[in-house]
Amino acid sequence: MVKENHRITQKSSIYLYxxxxxxxxxxxxxxxxxxxxxxxxxxxxxDVTKVADNTGYSVSHCSRVIRGQRNNDSILSExxxxxxxxxxxxxxx
Numbered sequence: 001m002v003k004e005n006h007r008i009t010q011k012s013s014i015y016l017y018x019x020x021x022x023x024x025x026x027x028x029x030x031x032x033x034x035x036x037x038x039x040x041x042x043x044x045x046x047d048v049t050k051v052a053d054n055t056g057y058s059v060s061h062c063s064r065v066i067r068g069q070r071n072n073d074s075i076l077s078e079x080x081x082x083x084x085x086x087x088x089x090x091x092x093x
Contacts, residue, residue: 035080036068041090042083051079 048066052059055078065075 030080032071032073032076035076036066039066039076039079039083041088042086043079044083044086044089047079047082050082051075054078 043066048059048063051057051066052062055062055075057065057072057075061070061072062075062079064070065072066079
């Protein structure tokens with residue numbers, strides 16, 4: 001039950017973030033939680049390897065950062081850059 005509430009919080013935080021950006025019309029920095037949620041919803045096979053190649057970190061470290069077990073802004077930013085313009089995996093089917 002706690003995990004479901006956490007997902008609701010993530011979705012609502014994404015909605016509020018986009019609503020805030022739309023109203024301000026200003027480029028702001030995307031928070032880590034929202035980046036991680038977007039990456040998780042659009043990640044495909046081979047993305048972690050691409051991130052590892054582009055950043056110079058190991059594949060296992062990149063995987064841990066994307067899952068939220070470690071912190072690294074450059075890895076999150078690269079993964080977000082790769083996945084940001086994609087359609088969600090849930091919308092593809």
